[in-house]
Amino acid sequence: LVGGALLVAAPAMLALGWWAGAARGGGGTPTAILTGAAALPTVVVASGLAALLSGGLGLVPPVSLLPPGRPPTDSPELLVLPVLSMALPTAFFGASLLAGAVTDTLRRPHVADSRRRGHASWRIAAVDVLPFLLAPLTRVLAVSAGGLVAAATVVETLFGYPGIGSLLVSSLASRDLPVVQATAVFAAATVLAGLLLADAIAVAADPRGRRP
Template sequence: MAGSATSAPKSALVGVLPLIGKRIGSALLTLLLVSAVVFAISGLLPGDAAQETLGQSATPEQVAALRHEMGLDRPALTRYVDWLGGILQGDPGQSLVANMPVREVISERLPNSLMLAGFTALVSVPLALAIGVASAINRGGRLDRVLNVMTLSAVAVPEFLVATLGVLVFSVKLLWLPSIALVSEEASLWDTVRSCALPVLSLSVVVIAQMARMTRAAVADQLDRPYVEMARLKGVPFRRLVLFHVLPNAVGPIVNAVALSLSYLLGGAIIVETIFNFPGLASLMVNAVTSRDMPLLQACAMIFCAIYLALVLLADVVAILANPRLRAQ
């Protein structure tokens, strides 16, 4: 009996592996298609790194010579194949402006972006889940209406407005927080937290609102299921019903809500990092667009897409493991 009981979870996990493998294969195929789109769209930008480096006063001969030196005069398909091969080998190429490997340029900024995303997730996920669950439990009540108004208002407010108001209140009026995010290895933990406070606040407002609304929808959907009504008729306490029945069944949709909301950081970080001069990957991508540094721009775009697909893939895997019906499929 004990052997059969322990073998059941193993057999269920083995049965899930092909489905997870299909999700991973689909994500890799999507990433391949995204690489072609990123390369094609970046090639449509007017001008190139040679023209931006030499300036408007350069002669056509000088621009042509520098384009040949940078390899920009090669056919687009040849450049794409070489670039994709380098990406697969972990070498995204050479920065045309910084004249150094793109990998080294990104390695200086990526930890800062991951730190900002980590701080934002640490603040936003618990608050959003608490707001969403509280709103779903009190559907139609005063608390639900207040929270709905707050989350709808927060979703409607753009990040740059939140960032601007945060600077005016906490930096200009109260003098509590710095208006420019200075991050360095020598800074203490407290200084790093103070520098990241306003960027995290600007990103968290919209992320919390979106995640809370999706969490509310997931929990409310479970509360409308017949098993909840049956449990209530049997006298199961409501708190126990929510904690041990509703929330476990809503894990899949809630994880999807968390993943989609955190993926929003990829777009919102571009605006926030630019406003606060935060040395992250998003602001590096903006600089790459300005200087037409295509290898750097393409590498940053691929990292953002890979992170987004990884979050969605993680949410799919958790939903499959948490939902017996998906495992049966």
């Protein structure tokens, strides 16, 4: 669920962050909208999605009970509600953080020079801006991955999905300290690995580091 949520949240985070960062010259309304949306509790987002996609439209089942002995990939429709419930708040939160990086990058001299040369908007975004956003995006995703482990406890309980979140809840209830510690270490290791990767990307994307 965490991996699926990150795959959905990453492009949404980048698109929303671009929208908010590019619009900052006209005011902070987009950032305020993203911050307000990110503040919604996971249980509210999950309940709203279930009411809309399952109760109203009937597109996906309301619970995510996996058949015994079968992997979740055999029933991908069971993953839609839990993944979206975790991905949307993460995308809003990450986009509000990325907006500042987008604004700063758009103000760099090389971006202004590219505009004066008449380059297309898509080329400016892909060549002149995106490389400078990879490092902050990776950092946000790394921190979000640790938070998603905690969000999974709520989502898995609501939709009946047997995952690491429900394991953590049952371990806390039974005071199974080794399992609780292992879950916490896993979340911390995920964050640290992501931050190390982000630092490596930042060094590789810095043009000053490629000078002979």
